[in-house]
Amino acid sequence: MSFSSSPQAGRPRGVPDLYRAVWRWHFYAGLLVVPFLILLSVTGALYAFRAEIDTLIHRDVMRVVAQPGPRHAPEQLVAAALRAQPGTAFRYVPPARPDASAEIGIRTAAGERLVVYADPHSGHVLGAIADKGTAMGIVRRLHSLAFFGPxxxxxxxxxxxxxxxxxxxGLYLWWPRPSGETGREKGGxxxxxxxxxxxxxxxxxxxxxxAGVGVVLLFLAITGMPWSVFWGSTVNQWANGHNFGYPAGLRVALPMSEEHLGHAAPTSWSLEQARLPHSTGHGAQPIGLDAAVAAFDRLELAPGYAVSLPVGGNGVYTGSVYPNDLARQRVVxxxxxxxxxxxxxxxxxxxPxxxxxxxxxxxxxxxxxxxxNQxxxxxxxxxxxxxxxxxxxxWWKRRPKGALGVPPLPRERRVLRGVVAMLAVGGIIFPLVGLSLLVMLAxxxxxxxxxxRGRVREAA
Incomplete structure (x- = not known):
């Protein structure tokens, strides 16, 4: 295979240099991201309906027959889950609706994290799934490639x-121009x-x-960056005040642990670095999970909230919920x-x-x-x-036979350097992208x- 980038490999000779330079780097960008965009699109479309799909696939453990009358207390359901799966409970999720099961997170002696599902009406254990091991949990880890490490x-x-x-x-290449400026007919x-x-x-x-989906793709790329391994974590620490984590106005005089909320419970991006406060009533009797759930209900946390259980004598009960309505996001x-x-x-x-x-x-x-939205x-x-x-x-139809078909170089190399300089701005904002840009330049x-060399051999 050759690596032709001559004018004959792509647009006619009349194409302006700036167009050629932008087209060349649009080609490189597409070459890099198309496989990832296919993965992200398929997994993203599935994950938009995560609750519906998970409930359908795991309905044997996630759904129960709604019954009138009182339900089993949280501590009873946790005890039943621990009898079925010995270990240490670390999370309890009360049923969000009458036909939903309760979820109990358990860490086994071997260190495995499981979610045990229990019927709140009968108290029976329905089954267990690995923590983040539901169908949509797997899809989410594929979406971020978290399956394969940092x-x-x-x-x-x-x-x-x-x-x-x-x-x-791409928007630059699409922008309507007189046909003489791009070597193409009107249309498209x-x-x-x-x-x-x-x-x-x-x-x-x-x-x-x-032109129709480009702006949305731009939005999805930017809003996906907060979860990224380098840029997202770096900006998170900066935005949260040098790793302290609590929003402005909530820096209160409380004893604080070194444990972060992001390690203890599922939480929003803004609170990942928030440190947990200490419980201060040593020597007193703990209130227990039943009283904690009753307190969260009195505080009117939205249905579907999760309760992270205290770790050690200084630990706290943390209730957290992230419903569709942003105004009801809450951590207590x-x-x-x-x-x-x-x-x-x-x-x-x-x-802000x-x-x-x-x-x-x-x-x-x-x-x-x-x-x-879905x-x-x-x-x-x-x-x-x-x-x-x-x-x-x-690209496959355009490329010359046996060649990669890289779009032609501009006649004036300074134009190409100018386009690369503009791309470098993005590389400064996103350092990993900047490193990959250097690789692509090489x-x-x-x-x-x-x-x-190929043209020299042909001339000889």
């Missing part, structure tokens, strides 16, 4: 950053010409679809002896950056506008798949040299 998760961060560059360069802006057997059909389909820490609410935090307490990011994350997860996400994920497929087919130089 290095793979870093690849997703790089792909998200290059997706931002992909959208920017909002209409698709030709038929699937022709390359122009795929070019137009790619351009029109990109209770003293395990007095039952007093030590800290009560909600969405309104976050700083935290509120903006949480709003974006809520849309990214398909929660902000209910079913409309359906919209699925449609946009399908649009991204069309974008990936059409771009791949278009590969581009290699491709140019290989192409030059």
């Amino acid at each position: 290095v793979a998760n870093g690849l997703i961060e790089i792909a998200a950053g290059w997706s931002i560059l992909l959208v920017g360069t 802006v909002v209409t698709v010409r030709g038929h699937p057997g022709r390359r122009i059909f795929w070019r137009d389909l790619h351009a029109v679809t990109g 820490h209770l003293d395990q002896y007095s039952g007093q609410a030590l800290l009560d935090m909600g969405y309104a307490d976050y700083g 950056l935290g509120r903006a990011l949480e709003w974006g994350i809520n849309i990214h997860l398909g929660q902000q506008w209910g079913l409309a 359906i919209g996400l699925v449609l946009f994920c399908l649009g991204i798949l069309v974008l990936c497929v059409s771009g791949t087919v278009m 590969l581009d130089r290699v491709l140019v040299r290989l192409a030059a």
Whole structure:
């Protein structure tokens, strides 16, 4: 295979240098991110309906027959779960609705974390699943490549950053111009010409679809960055006040542990670095889980909240809930002896950056506008798949036989350097993307040299 990047390998010779330079880097960005975008689109579309799919697949343990009358107390259900699966309970999730089971998180002696499901009406244990091991838990870990460790998760961060560059360069290439400026006929802006057997059909389909979903892809890439392994964790620590973590106005004079909320319980991005307060009533009798759940109910936490159990004599009961309605996001820490609410935090307490990011994350997860948000996400994920497929087919039909078909270099190299300088701004904002940009620059130089050698051999 050759690495042709001559003008004959792509657009006509009349294409402006800036267009050539942007097109070349749009090609590189697509080459890097298309496999990831396909993975993210498929898993993202599934995860938008995570509750519905998990309930369907795991209905034998997640759903019960609703019955009138009192339900078993939380401590009774935890005791039943521990009889079925010995270990240490670390979390309890009260049933969010009459036909839902209770969830008890248990850490076994071997260190395995399980979720045991119990019928709150009969007290019977229904079964157990590994913590984060539901169908949608697996899909989420595939979505972030967390299955494969932090290095793979870093690849997703790089792909998200290059997706931002992909959208920017793609919108420039799509922008309507007189046909003489790009060497193409009019069309392909909002209409698709030709038929699937022709390359122009795929070019137009790619351009029109990109114009329709590009802004959403940009939004999803940016709102996905808070979960990234490097950029997300770094910005999280900066945004939370040098690793202290509590929103502005909640820095109170309480004894604090070194344990972070993100380690103890599922929590929002804004509170991952929040440290847990200490319970202070040593020597007193702990109130127990039943009283803690009753206290959270009195405080009107939204249904579906989870209770993290105290760890050691200084630990606290933590009730946390992250419903579709951002205004009802809440984390409450209770003293395990007095039952007093030590800290009560909600969405309104976050700083401006935290509120903006949480709003974006809520849309990214398909929660902000209910079913409309879910359906919209699925449609946009399908649009991204069309974008990936059409771009791949278009490239395959365009490339010279036996060549990679890298778009041609601009005649003036300074134009290419100017485009790279603009891309470097993104590399500064997202350092892992910047490192990958340096790698791509080195590969581009290699491709140019290989192409030059090929032309010299042909001339000889």
